[in-house]
Amino acid sequence: MTAALSVGLDIGATKTLGLVLDVDGAILAEVREPTKPGADGIVASAARVYDALRVAIGQPLDGVLGVGIPGLVDVERGAVKHAVNLGVDGDWLPLRDLLAARLGVPVALENDVNAATLGAAALSHEGGHASDLVYLSIGTGLAAGLVLDGRLRRGAHGAAGEIGHVPVDPQGVVCQCGQRGCLETIASGSALAAAWPAGDVPPAQALFAAARSGDPTAIAARDRFSAGVASAIRVLSLAVDPESIVLGGGVAQLGEPLRLAVAQALLEQAASSPFLASLDLAGRLRVVPSDYPVAAVGAAFLGR
Ligand SMILES: [Zn+2]
Numbered sequence: 001m002t003a004a005l006s007v008g009l010d011i012g013a014t015k016t017l018g019l020v021l022d023v024d025g026a027i028l029a030e031v032r033e034p035t036k037p038g039a040d041g042i043v044a045s046a047a048r049v050y051d052a053l054r055v056a057i058g059q060p061l062d063g064v065l066g067v068g069i070p071g072l073v074d075v076e077r078g079a080v081k082h083a084v085n086l087g088v089d090g091d092w093l094p095l096r097d098l099l100a101a102r103l104g105v106p107v108a109l110e111n112d113v114n115a116a117t118l119g120a121a122a123l124s125h126e127g128g129h130a131s132d133l134v135y136l137s138i139g140t141g142l143a144a145g146l147v148l149d150g151r152l153r154r155g156a157h158g159a160a161g162e163i164g165h166v167p168v169d170p171q172g173v174v175c176q177c178g179q180r181g182c183l184e185t186i187a188s189g190s191a192l193a194a195a196w197p198a199g200d201v202p203p204a205q206a207l208f209a210a211a212r213s214g215d216p217t218a219i220a221a222r223d224r225f226s227a228g229v230a231s232a233i234r235v236l237s238l239a240v241d242p243e244s245i246v247l248g249g250g251v252a253q254l255g256e257p258l259r260l261a262v263a264q265a266l267l268e269q270a271a272s273s274p275f276l277a278s279l280d281l282a283g284r285l286r287v288v289p290s291d292y293p294v295a296a297v298g299a300a301f302l303g304r
Pocket residue numbers: 164165166175176177178179182184
């Protein structure tokens with residue numbers, strides 16, 4: 001393979017997305033396939049995507065393959081556990097070595113939010129990478145990735161950025177982590193689904209549409225959600241003061257309406273505080289473009 005090319009895979013619960021980047025980070029080829037669950041299914045799905053990329057590029061891809069996957073990832077051991085939606089639970093799965101053996105290339109394995117954080121860092125800085133950035137993934141849950149001084153911050157126990165489990169409401173519902181009133185119970189896709197059940201339509205889309213049409217219940221639910229996201233941003237920003245804050249994850253498919261709602265909530269939280277207002281958190285806010293495969297792009301950068 002030309003040393004300049006890099007390959008990344010984003011293994012999700014429903015699909016595995018793979019791509020090849022050129023030296024400037026432009027996407028040369030992109031392939032997606034349904035993910036089959038379980039260890040054998042994940043490896044087979046990844047191999048199908050990887051082979052299709054090889055065909056699309058028309059040359060061997062023999063550099064390091066970067067892979068992002070949900071769940072708890074031990075980067076040193078190249079192993080994953082608690083990827084429950086992928087049928088990986090119980091013991092550590094040595095996915096890095098399984099993929100390397102199957103595909104015949106070295107593999108770097110990373111948690112998908114961390115991979116997406118690297119992708120967001122590349123996106124946020126034309127011609128280079130943002131050196132201080134918080135990526136807030138609003139999917140089924142709520143979690144953040146951190147790039148500090150140009151390096152991914154995983155934490156001493158891999159728990160850096162687990163902002164979704166900061167309790168903010170003592171009267172709130174019990175979270176799946178066992179605490180009460182966590183940010184994730186207010187500001188996540190599952191919280192939106194509970195607040196605004198919408199059948200086949202994504203709850204975030206349905207809720208924001210209803211709020212836009214003036215439904216007072218929807219406006220209240222949207223504002224509570226937005227205030228929760230803003231609280232997560234405030235905690236993260238006061239802890240590490242990032243250059244930029246990027247919203248991603250399934251709920252960020254909302255795009256600009258999400259950025260506006262969260263920016264408004266940040267402005268309201270800063271209204272009584274000249275200190276908070278001076279930090280201009282709303283002005284640092286970005287949203288990942290809805291068609292941009294941020295986690296697969298970040299996975300490709302893992303191999304560089
Ligand atoms: Zn929690």
